[in-house]
Amino acid sequence: MKNSIKILSIIFMMNICLSLMIEKAEAQGGYVSFQVFYDNLSPYGQWVDYPNAGYVWVPNVDAGFSPYGSNGHWVMTEYGWTWMSGYPWGWAPFHYGRWNFDPYYGWVWCPDNVWGPAWVSWRRSEGYYGWAPMRPGITLEISFGRDYREDDERYVFVRDRDFDREDVYNRYEPRTNNTTIIRNTTIINNTYVDNSRHVTYVAGPERDDVQKRTGKAVQPVKVRDSDKPGENVNKKELAIYRPQVQRITESSDRPAPKSVAAPKDIKPVGKRDNVSQQKQTPPNNTQEKKVAPAQQNPVKGNVNEQKKNVPVTPQPKKDVPIQQTPPKVKPNEQKKDILVAPQQKKDVPVQQTPKKGNVDKPKTPAPVKTIKKQPAPKNVAPKVKDVPQPKQKDNIQPPKEKNNDQ
Numbered sequence: 186m187k188n189s190i191k192i193l194s195i196i197f198m199m200n201i202c203l204s205l206m207i208e209k210a211e212a213q214g215g216y217v218s219f220q221v222f223y224d225n226l227s228p229y230g231q232w233v234d235y236p237n238a239g240y241v242w243v244p245n246v247d248a249g250f251s252p253y254g255s256n257g258h259w260v261m262t263e264y265g266w267t268w269m270s271g272y273p274w275g276w277a278p279f280h281y282g283r284w285n286f287d288p289y290y291g292w293v294w295c296p297d298n299v300w301g302p303a304w305v306s307w308r309r310s311e312g313y314y315g316w317a318p319m320r321p322g323i324t325l326e327i328s329f330g331r332d333y334r335e336d337d338e339r340y341v342f343v344r345d346r347d348f349d350r351e352d353v354y355n356r357y358e359p360r361t362n363n364t365t366i367i368r369n370t371t372i373i374n375n376t377y378v379d380n381s382r383h384v385t386y387v388a389g390p391e392r393d394d395v396q397k398r399t400g401k402a403v404q405p406v407k408v409r410d411s412d413k414p415g416e417n418v419n420k421k422e423l424a425i426y427r428p429q430v431q432r433i434t435e436s437s438d439r440p441a442p443k444s445v446a447a448p449k450d451i452k453p454v455g456k457r458d459n460v461s462q463q464k465q466t467p468p469n470n471t472q473e474k475k476v477a478p479a480q481q482n483p484v485k486g487n488v489n490e491q492k493k494n495v496p497v498t499p500q501p502k503k504d505v506p507i508q509q510t511p512p513k514v515k516p517n518e519q520k521k522d523i524l525v526a527p528q529q530k531k532d533v534p535v536q537q538t539p540k541k542g543n544v545d546k547p548k549t550p551a552p553v554k555t556i557k558k559q560p561a562p563k564n565v566a567p568k569v570k571d572v573p574q575p576k577q578k579d580n581i582q583p584p585k586e587k588n589n590d591q
Contacts, residue, residue, distance in 0.1 A: 216428070216429045216430070216431050217428045217429070217430055217431070218430070218431050218438075218440045219296060219298075219430065219431075219433060219440045220440035221414075221428065221430070222242070222277055222281070222296045222430075223240070223440060223441065223442040223443070224443070225274070225277065225414050226242050226244075226274050226277060226278075227442060227443065227444065229244060229245060229272075229273070229274045230242050230243050230244040230245050230274075231243050231245075231444075231446040231450075231451060232442035232444065232445050232446065233290070233293070233445065233446055233448060233451060234445055235293065235295075238285075238295050238321060239295075240296075240441065240442055240445070241285075241293040241294060241295050241296075242278065242293065242294045242296070243290050243291070243293050243446075243451055244274070244278070244292070244294070245457045246291075246292075246454075246457070248291070248454050250291070250292060250454075251292065251318075251339075251341065252278070252279065252284040252292055252294075252318040253268050253279060253303060253305050253316060253318055253341070254341045254354060254357070255354060256270065256271040256272055256354065257269055257270040257271050257272075257275065257279070257354065258349075258350065258351045258352070258353045258354070259348065259349060259353065259389075260406060260418055260423060261349075261392060261395075261403050261404070261405045261406065262302060262405055262406055262407070262408050262423055263377075263405055263407060263408060264301075264302045264377050264379065264386050264388065264408065265302050265375065265376075265377050265386055265387065265388025265389050266302060266303065266388065266389035266390065267302035267303060267408070267423065268280075268302065268303040268305075269416065269418050269423065270416065273415065274414075275416060276414055276415055276416045276425055276426045276427070277296075277414070278294040278296075279303060280300050280301055280302070280303070280304075280425070280427060281296060281297050281298065281299065281300055281301075281430065282294055282295050282296040282297035282304070282321075283295050283297065283304060283318065283319050283320055283321040283322070283323065284318040284319075284320070285320055285321055286339070289448075289451075289453060289454075290451060290454065291453075291454030292454075295321045297430075298429075298430035298431065298432045298433075299384055299430075300382070300384070300427045300429075300430075301384070301386045301387070302377075302386055302387075302388070302389075303316075303387070303389070304318070304319045304387070305317060305318055305319060305387065305389075306318075306319055306323075306328045306333070306334075306335055306372070306387075307372065307373035307374075307375075307387065307389050307390065308340070308367065308370040308371065308372060308373060309345075309370060309371060309373050309390060310366060310369045310370040310371070311369070312344060312345055313342050313343065313344060313345060313358070313366055313370070314342070314343055314345050314348045314390055315340045315341060315342040315343070315363075315366065315367070315370060316340065316341060316389075317335040317336075317339040317340040317341070318335075318339065319335075320335070325376065325385060325387055328372075328387070329372060329374045331372075333372075334367070337360075337363045337364045337367055338360050338363060340360075340363050340367065341357055341360075342357065342358040342362070342363060342366050343356050343357055343358065344356065344358070345395075345398035345399070346398060346399050346400070347399075348390070348395060348398070348399060349395060349399055349401070349403060373389060373390055374387075375387070375388040375389060375390070375391060376388055382429070392405070404420070406418065406419075406420070406421060406422050406423050407421065407422045407423070408422070408423050408425065408427075409422045409423065409424045409425075410424075410425070410426070410427060411424045411425055411426045411427075412426070413426060414426045
């Protein structure tokens, strides 16, 4: 009886210790399910049920995006050259799984459970380093084969002297030169064996070779496990979230994204909301454009610029026929009225009514009438000689008789 009690107590203590060890391992980035990918990447893209691949992730990025090429750089770690991404979601798609290019979706990510510094195929030539994302199903053994080569346009090449720059994405060679460069390249098959996880990584170019080509010393940084999704690097270490992910089996509970988009709901590449890069134009620019037309208000008070605005405003157009009736009799006064009182447009019809009833004020137009009558004989004399039309004679004879009487 006592022995059975001891055995039960020992089993109980072992279970407690085992549970504590599991909790400690999970706290330090231990085993997790694929749900960690589905939940953490959903804000930055959409999950799609892809034929023969299961759930794949379509990131919200611009049309020029390429895996291991956009918004990131290479860092030398104890595992080899590790891709340090500038995206907040880079800790997962650039260290787990594979990338595939779809003509409609663009680049899509197929998750996997094995962590690595970067799942790419490396090449080198005299003066260049190059790499391309591995497709789903491609292993290191396949990528090291002589007959293996990704599509030429999938490779990124850079001058070897610029390889370790943080702004390496601004130094890439044009992809139109890839075919010519690839002909003179060889595969880099350097590897690193991680005994703690029993995984072999592709390490990329040799450290000594990079130092020789760049002319600078390359100091490896240590990789430190982070307890939350993300990655951050400094001169001494790279803190990155890299939990051990359980492989999906038929017997295990199959995790799934909380939201799966239909193919018709996915916008074509280049037309999606760029949530991941978070590049937005400041709202102040649009406000300045709306305020711009308000600057025309003070112009209405300027006398010199009023002439330019007369044909634009609708009110002067209505007054044009009213101003044309008096110029038949008094053309000289029309110019005076426009220049003397440009600001009294609203009073123009008021000034016309008293002119008809005022007897004392016609003294001012009186000289205008005599001015018209005096030049009349000068203009009429040549018309009588040159144009002997009877209608014009009838119109001209009355003013001659008046001149003789005077």
